[in-house]
Amino acid sequence: MPAIERWFRLEWQEHTPPFYCSVDLRNAGFKLAPVDTNLFPGGFNNLPQEVLPLAVQAAMASIEKICPDAKNLLVIPERHTRNAFYLENVARLALIMRQAGLNIRFGTLDENIHGPVTIALADGQKIVLEPLERTPRRLGLKNFDPCSILLNNDLSAGIPHVLENLHEQYLLPPLHAGWAVRRKSTHFSCYDDVAKKFSKLVEIDPWMVNPYFAHVKGVDYEARTGEEALAEAIDGVLKKIAKKYREYGISERPYVVIKADAGTYGKGVMTVHDASEVAALTKRERTKMNDAKEGLQVHDVIVQEGVHTFERVENAVAEPVVYMIDRYVVGGFYRVHDSRERDQNLNAPGMHFVPLGFEHSALPDTHAKPGAAPPNRFYMYGVVARLGLLAASLELEKTDPEAIQV
Amino acid sequence: MPAIERWFRLEWQEHTPPFYCSVDLRNAGFKLAPVDTNLFPGGFNNLPQEVLPLAVQAAMASIEKICPDAKNLLVIPERHTRNAFYLENVARLALIMRQAGLNIRFGTLDENIHGPVTIALADGQKIVLEPLERTPRRLGLKNFDPCSILLNNDLSAGIPHVLENLHEQYLLPPLHAGWAVRRKSTHFSCYDDVAKKFSKLVEIDPWMVNPYFAHVKGVDYEARTGEEALAEAIDGVLKKIAKKYREYGISERPYVVIKADAGTYGKGVMTVHDASEVAALTKRERTKMNDAKEGLQVHDVIVQEGVHTFERVENAVAEPVVYMIDRYVVGGFYRVHDSRERDQNLNAPGMHFVPLGFEHSALPDTHAKPGAAPPNRFYMYGVVARLGLLAASLELEKTDPEAIQV
Structure with a gap:
């Protein structure tokens, strides 16, 4: 260790x-x-209460490196402002950041909000969402000039203009961490390198910590384009898994998970045990697979080794x-x-x-x-x-x- | 906050x-x-188990700053190797540092130990104390070259030669943190500055977070030197407390605590409500007050405002x-x-x-x-x-x- x-x-x-x-x-x-x-993790409210000090300590260490004299932090949550679970996450996040020593306010990307909107949470807490105010170089709220901006919005809908060209403020994480730019294939290709290096250190087969994957471009389930390449990729990954299973004497049935290359929230995800399953998709299933969050059209997919839990x-x-x-x-x-x-x-x-x-x-x-x-x-x-x-x-x-x- | x-x-x-x-x-x-x-805190074993991850995280942050590629850490505990409570503290400390990513071994300042000595703890753990090995520039153990040395020995007995002139290794904390150099009067004089600055920030009377103190030199209880200056200091601090008590309408009886300026372990400590109590000390009490840990002779004392709990x-x-x-x-x-x-x-x-x-x-x-x-x-x-x-x-x-x- x-x-x-x-x-x-x-x-x-x-x-x-x-x-x-x-x-x-x-x-x-x-x-x-x-x-x-x-x-852009949600679900901080699902963490046990006991680990809050650990989160606060980590946030303190992080802020200290980014901007030691940080005072005001603007939090930009997701747009779906009526999801109570999600708002509890935002409230928990704000609590962590406040305890780490920052003044917190919430700005919304929802252009229908023109003044402060107060939302009551189940536990009696309140969250006030405010419209963003933009100057040529800075972003803030009315009477609130933050030195850092914490994004808890994964930008699946694209990069909003209001967030672009901020030169004097820290955007955490940066814009290219959002799904407008991010690709799972890039992430897992980087993970390949990490897994290889780590596995060398602890002397294990990198496969023990790394699922196989393949990247397939131009897949449109409804237009039925790219289906052949997808079937080929599925087949290839399944064969690689089967080989490993034989090597280690694992009797499970190999499977893969097909995911949109850009996107989150468990949408556009399908479990497949055989390449033929894609061709057999119904019209309704095809529509569902084409839909990612906030209507972002998915044309690239990754075929990831399925790992049983x-x-x-x-x-x-x-x-x-x-x-x-x-x-x-x-x-x-x-x-x-x-x-x-x-x-x-x-x-x-x-x-x-x-x-x-x-x-x-x-x-x-x-x-x-x-x-x-x-x-x-x-x-x-x-x-x-x-x-x-x-x-x-x-x-x-x-x-x-x-x-x-x- | x-x-x-x-x-x-x-x-x-x-x-x-x-x-x-x-x-x-x-x-x-x-x-x-x-x-x-x-x-040189002891008693890490008295912390609740649940806070261990917090300690590990803090240790990680600290090591990262001091020496990012740290690998081996030599821990030098107190000499009294047979105190089970103390050794549990050392074991807990080692656990924290090990989980923060360091290899830990224990070196002893006890010159009677010439080979590894294994000590079993109550919970079945073992601690192996080893004799120190010194080269002109480095300190270590047999087959163990640490990049950092963690002192959990407060050096009340003075600075051992074996710890001096280490130029290539980090000594945590530094030698002048030991009681051979440390003085409570210096600490509390620095605390005065800190308390003043903090109190300005939160707009309180600095006294709310700061006990008055006076520093008295050359007190020998047995030789009965410095007694007059001590009585005067006690009187002065008691009067200052009484004034504050009147200001805030506090009906407690003021008292002071007299402590050795150098030393720890609660020895050489006396509670006094009136300056006359010092003159009235018995011979036995005088001997006790003169004795600090490991026989360090105390000639300076501090008179600290007593704070009721x-x-x-x-x-x-x-x-x-x-x-x-x-x-x-x-x-x-x-x-x-x-x-x-x-x-x-x-x-x-x-x-x-x-x-x-x-x-x-x-x-x-x-x-x-x-x-x-x-x-x-x-x-x-x-x-x-x-x-x-x-x-x-x-x-x-x-x-x-x-x-x-x-």
Whole structure:
């Protein structure tokens, strides 16, 4: 373990993590891998209350590096202002940032909001959304000039003009972290490099922490273009998985998950055990697969190795989701779905959340008497999630428009 | 609260906190003040298990700044190797540092130890103490070359030659943090400045967070020298307290605590309500007051305003002790004593420890509905403890032998 921690320490000398991040993991027992990395995490309200100080401490460390004299922070949430769960996330996020020493106000990208709108949350808290005020170089609210802006809006709808060309303020994370620019294929290609390097360190087969994937361009399910290339990619990934399963004597049936290359929220996702399943899609299924969040048209997809989850919580299939602020793991929860199977996407209506006890058992004591220390599953979740975070850091370096111009 | 956190953030831009620190607080209700600041904290084992990740995260942040490629850490504990409680502290400390990514071994200053000595702890853990190996420029153990050395020995016995003139390794904290150099009067004089600055920020009377003190030189209780100056100082501090009590309508009886200017462990400490009590000391009491830890002869004392503790835990008087790593509060506990009164020193045989629930209630939500947030007493403990930490940082700058030479 010291070697792993030191490795991360040295990586963070070279690379800057995005301000925050959540990573969806799948634990098949024989492999543990990230399947999605979210740079605008929602669900902070699902973290156990006990880990709040950990989040605050991490936020403090992060702010100190970005802007030590930071005072005001503008938070820009998603547009869907009436989703109570989402607003609880925003309230929790604001609490963390406030406790880290910042004055927080909320600005909305909703152009129908022309004055402060107060929204009451279930627990009696209130959130006030205010219209943004833009000057040529700065963004703020009425009587509120922030030095930093925290985006909790993944920009699936594209980059709003109001956020462009801000030269005097820190945008966390940067615009190119949004889905207008982000591509899963870029992320997982960066993850390949990270997984390879890490696997060399701990002397394991990189496949143990890395799902295979293929990138397919120009797929339109309704127009039925790109179907052949997609079928070929599915076939290729399934064959690679089957080979690994034979190598390790795993008797599971290989499957892949097809995902929109740009987009989130579990939409445009399909589990496939055979390439022929794509050709057999109904009209209704095709429309659904073409639709990503906020109507962003998806023409590229990734075909990702499906990782069974062997975790069960309350007798339902579960996958761990790990939250990080700066380079620090600050908590997590299980995403649990009662009516889904272990090879299905759990990020779907009907899911619920069970806190992950990082605060008690995340840290194995490698020097404790054998048997005395808790199992180190939770620690490994934190490690693999941080590999995802590191991949996101490389991805943002690679796609930074300013760096590209140079 | 954001203003307080920002204030600290800016102070830490100017000043470097010692690696770790614990601060003894007294909460009189009408005032909350640090009465002792320990730069070689013991008692990490008394922190609740739940705050371990907080300590690890803070240690990670600290190491990253000091030496990002740190690999091996040598821990030098106190000499009294047979104290089980103390060794549990050392084991806990090692666990924190190991989880922060370092290989840990223990070196002893005990010159009677010539080979590895294994000590079994109550919980089945083992600690191996090894003799130090010194080269002209470096300190280590057999087959162990550390890049940093963590002192958990307060050097009351003086600075051992083996620790001097290390030029290539980081000594945490530096040698002048030990009691061979440290003086409480210097610390509390730095604390005066910190308290003044902080009080201006939050617009309170600095006395609310600061005990009066006077520094008296050349006191020898047995030789009965310096007694007159001491009586005068006691009288002066008592009068200043009485004036404040009148100003705020406090009906308590003022008292002072006399402490050795150099030294720790609650020895050489006496509670006094009247200057005449010093002249009336018995021979036995005089011998006791002259004795500090490891026989360091004390000739300077401080006369510190006594702060009643209004806290009671399990119906016994209690005082909060707050632990920090780097600039972060990582936990705390109540020092509880069943047979002592609220104006007495609780750091005495018979004390026990009750974890402080920082992880749940340290952080007030200033935006929560009134009544919905827990009382912010714990948060204030963290704030005042950090004022003590900041004073320690100033103190170490002031007493740095290298800085003084320049």
